[in-house]
Amino acid sequence: MDIKKLFGLEGKTVVITGAASGMAKAATELLLQLGAKVHAVDINPISLPVLKSYQKDLSKKEEIDDLINELPNKIDALFLCHGIAAFPGNEQKVQIVNFYGQKYLTECLLERLNDHASVTFISSVGGFGWQTIYKDAVELIEQKTWDEAMKWYETHPDKIQSAYVFAKQCLLSYVTYKCMDPSFINRKIRINAINPGDTITGLTKDFNKSTSPTGNEEEGAKMIENIFLKSWNGYPATPEDMGYPLVVIGSDICSYMSGQCIYIDYGLTSNWTSLALLKEQDKTIEQISSEKM
Numbered sequence: 001m002d003i004k005k006l007f008g009l010e011g012k013t014v015v016i017t018g019a020a021s022g023m024a025k026a027a028t029e030l031l032l033q034l035g036a037k038v039h040a041v042d043i044n045p046i047s048l049p050v051l052k053s054y055q056k057d058l059s060k061k062e063e064i065d066d067l068i069n070e071l072p073n074k075i076d077a078l079f080l081c082h083g084i085a086a087f088p089g090n091e092q093k094v095q096i097v098n099f100y101g102q103k104y105l106t107e108c109l110l111e112r113l114n115d116h117a118s119v120t121f122i123s124s125v126g127g128f129g130w131q132t133i134y135k136d137a138v139e140l141i142e143q144k145t146w147d148e149a150m151k152w153y154e155t156h157p158d159k160i161q162s163a164y165v166f167a168k169q170c171l172l173s174y175v176t177y178k179c180m181d182p183s184f185i186n187r188k189i190r191i192n193a194i195n196p197g198d199t200i201t202g203l204t205k206d207f208n209k210s211t212s213p214t215g216n217e218e219e220g221a222k223m224i225e226n227i228f229l230k231s232w233n234g235y236p237a238t239p240e241d242m243g244y245p246l247v248v249i250g251s252d253i254c255s256y257m258s259g260q261c262i263y264i265d266y267g268l269t270s271n272w273t274s275l276a277l278l279k280e281q282d283k284t285i286e287q288i289s290s291e292k293m
C-alpha cells in the first residue's frame with residue numbers, strides 16, 4: 001500500500017497555524033514527509049522547510065486580514081492550532097486567539113477551500129462540557145461582523161471569565177454547529193477538532209503558571225498533574241501524540257468524518273462522563289470506584 005496515497009496530501013496545499021512550536025510543529029513535520037505544500041503561520045519564526053511561512057500576530061484583525069491577502073487562492077486542508085494560556089486581564093485576547101480569530105480566518109478562507117477540503121482545529125480537554133455554553137456560543141457565532149462579536153464579548157464579561165475554557169468550548173460548539181451548514185456541507189468541506197490532554201509543549205510553562213491561583217509554576221504543575229494524570233497514574237503526551245492524529249483527521253484517511261470533537265487523552269474525559277452518568281443514577285463516586293477495583 002502506498003502510504004502517501006492513503007493520506008492524499010501529496011502535492012496538496014495546506015495551511016497550518018501555530019507551526020513554530022509544539023503540536024502544530026509536529027504536524028507540520030509529518031505534512032512535509034507526506035509531500036504537502038505547506039503554508040505555515042505563527043507569531044514566531046518557523047524553522048521548518050515549509051513552502052512559505054508567514055509571521056503574523058493572529059490576535060490582531062489587521063494581521064489576520066494581511067494573512068488572508070497573502071495566502072494561496074486554493075486550499076485543500078486548513079489546520080488551526082495556535083493558542084495561548086489565560087491570565088487575569090487577557091480574557092478577550094484569549095477569545096480572539098483561541099476562538100474568534102480562528103472562526104474569522106476559516107470563514108474568510110471558506111470560498112478558497114476546494115470541495116472535500118478539511119478544516120481541523122485544536123481545542124482542548126479544557127473544552128469538556130461545551131454543551132453547557134452551546135446557546136451562548138451560537139449567539140456569539142451568529143454575530144454578523146468582527147466588531148459586533150467584540151461588542152458581544154464586552155457586554156458579556158461574565159461569559160468570558162473562564163477565559164481559556166470558554167474559548168475552547170466555543171470552538172467545539174462551532175464544529176458542531178457548522179458541520180451541516182450549507183457553506184460547509186454543500187461542498188463537502190469537513191470540519192473537526194481534536195481535544196488534547198496534558199501535553200509537554202511551548203505552552204506548558206504558561207499553563208502551569210495560569211493554573212496556580214498565585215501564578216506559581218510548581219504549584220500549577222502539581223495541580224495539572226492532579227487533575228489530568230493522577231486518577232490513571234498517567235503521563236503527559238508528546239507534541240507528536242497530538243500532531244500526528246491531527247494530520248490523520250485532516251487527511252483523506254478520515255474522508256467521511258465531520259463534526260467530530262475527538263478527545264486524545266487516554267480516556268480521561270470518557271471516564272469523567274462515565275462517573276457523571278453513574279452518579280446521575282444515584283451511585284456515589286465511592287461505590288463506582290470500589291466496583292471498578
Ligand SMILES: NC(=O)c1ccc[n+]([C@@H]2O[C@H](COP(=O)([O-])OP(=O)(O)OC[C@H]3O[C@@H](n4cnc5c(N)ncnc54)[C@H](O)[C@@H]3O)[C@@H](O)[C@H]2O)c1
Nearest residue numbers: 018020021022023043057058059082083124199201202203
Ligand atoms: N499543551 C497542552 O497541554 C495543551 C492541551 C490542550 C490543548 N492545547 C492546545 O494546543 C494548541 C497548540 O499548542 P501547543 O500546546 O502545541 O503550544 P505551543 O506554544 O508549543 O504552540 C502554540 C503556537 O501558537 C503560536 N501562537 C500563540 N499566539 C499566537 C498569535 N497571537 N499569533 C500567531 N501564533 C500564535 C505560538 O507562537 C506557538 O508556536 C493550542 O491551541 C493549545 O491551546 C494544548
